[in-house]
Structures are given as C-alpha cells and as structure tokens.
Amino acid sequence: MSSPAPTVRVVCVVYHPGEELERFARTLAGATSAPYELVVVDNGDDPTVSRAVAARHGARVVESGANLGYGGGANLGARDAQAPWLVVANSDLEWEPGSLDVLVAAGEDHPDAGALGPALLNVDGTVYPSARALPSLTQGAGHALLVRVWPANPWTRAYRAQHEDAGGQRAAGWLSGACLLLRRSAFEAVGGFDDGYFMFFEDVDLGERLGRAGWTNLYVPGARVTHVGGTSWRERPARMISAHHTSAARYVSRRYPHAWQWPVRVAVRTGLRLRERSELRAAAR
Numbered sequence: 001m002s003s004p005a006p007t008v009r010v011v012c013v014v015y016h017p018g019e020e021l022e023r024f025a026r027t028l029a030g031a032t033s034a035p036y037e038l039v040v041v042d043n044g045d046d047p048t049v050s051r052a053v054a055a056r057h058g059a060r061v062v063e064s065g066a067n068l069g070y071g072g073g074a075n076l077g078a079r080d081a082q083a084p085w086l087v088v089a090n091s092d093l094e095w096e097p098g099s100l101d102v103l104v105a106a107g108e109d110h111p112d113a114g115a116l117g118p119a120l121l122n123v124d125g126t127v128y129p130s131a132r133a134l135p136s137l138t139q140g141a142g143h144a145l146l147v148r149v150w151p152a153n154p155w156t157r158a159y160r161a162q163h164e165d166a167g168g169q170r171a172a173g174w175l176s177g178a179c180l181l182l183r184r185s186a187f188e189a190v191g192g193f194d195d196g197y198f199m200f201f202e203d204v205d206l207g208e209r210l211g212r213a214g215w216t217n218l219y220v221p222g223a224r225v226t227h228v229g230g231t232s233w234r235e236r237p238a239r240m241i242s243a244h245h246t247s248a249a250r251y252v253s254r255r256y257p258h259a260w261q262w263p264v265r266v267a268v269r270t271g272l273r274l275r276e277r278s279e280l281r282a283a284a285r
Contacts, residue, residue, distance in 0.1 A: 132173060
C-alpha cells in the first residue's frame, strides 16, 4: 500500500549543522499527526550530519552546492512541492507536541491566511516578539537606534504592538521566518522569498508582499516552538552584523524606490553604515 500524500512539506535550511538538527527532526515527528515530508537544504560544503539525520528520520537532503542564504535555500527546498502547506524553519527549533497540527488547523479555519506563525519561545520560556507591524521609516529608525539603550522607547513599543496585544490569534504585518507555515498557493503566487536577501529581512519582505496580495499574516500563539538559536551570531558575529545591515538597506531601498525618495534612501543607508561600524567595533572587543 502506498503512503498517503503529505499534507505539509517541512523545509529546514542548514549550514554546517550540529546536534540541533537531530532534535528538530525528532520533535517534529511529535508535532503533527498528518503525513509530512522533511526536506533538509544544506547550504554548506559537508552534508555528513544532514545525511545522517535524514537517514534516521526518512527525510531528503538537497545539497545546494553553494551558500544560497536562508530565503534562497527555502525557495530551493520548496521547489516542486505538491503538499498544500509548506513550513520553513530554522534547524535550532524544538517543536512542542501537536504544534504543527494547531498551525495547520488555524490555516484551514482562515482561508485568507497566507502565512501563519507560532509563539516562538526563548530557552528561558519567555516569548520572543515574532509577530510585528511592518516598520514605517520613523518607527524603524527609532527602533533600530534606541532598542538596545532604551528598550521601552515608543517606536519599539509601536513596532512590537501586534505581538504584545493581549488575545489569541491575530493578524500581523509580518511573522518571523524562524518558523513559518505557508499556504503553498500564496507562497508561489508572490514568487516565494526574495533570495536577494542573504539573511535577515526576507521574512519582513515576504510578509509585506503577502499582505499587498490580499493575504493575511496570522499569529497563532496556541502553537508553540522553542528557539534555542543564536549559535550563528556567536560564532560569526561580524558576518551576521554586516548581513543584517545589508538586508536592512535592501529592504528600505525596495520599499522607497521612487526617484523623489532618493534622499530617504541615502539618509537611511548612511545611518545603517554608521550603526554597522559601531556594532562591529563592539563585537571585536
């Protein structure tokens, strides 16, 4: 008897993974009772760990042959999918039992939802603000410049308001790409991730394009996953800092593309360069 067609394709993008990939695959098995397929996209040059985990968990490894970044790797893993749902997720996640079932059920109940995101827990059990408003120019600048020295500043509060509002499921401007359930038809209709973002802001950009196309980004706190991440930042802080600022500049340029908005783009890029230099100096200490 043939196996039932998968309801979900889970795409996990990795770069020289460690033991966290095994935990991801093991906890994923308890996150859903529906048939699913796991595709591990390996952006590194040594797929040994990915192949071993895939063999143990019935997954498939796609070796990209180059470091495509997060969005590019996710697009590769989603290619030719037939399941109605896609998950794009970091490998350093641990799924709570039934969490993927909760996300899919929410998607079935909300046919306008193009992307759905769970509550993203830190290792200490606190909830990371993974559902946010799209940043306006002043809001984004105020948040970026002041969040580390004045966490309660009004721009950061406004930026995170959609996450911090009391209540259950609710719409957001964008959802963290650390763990996203995507309606495949919506994802394909907007062209997937913009793989011009190597890392960071690809989720903000996707959420904005889904919203413009009439889809909802739905935060579903009843589904919970724990993000044990941070390893890439700790091991390669300079590269991550630079990638973050490069992606921020790309996002601003694409959001304010008109000739008359040129002064805005120049001002923002100048501010980002100054902030990047400051953070690189701090990381080197």
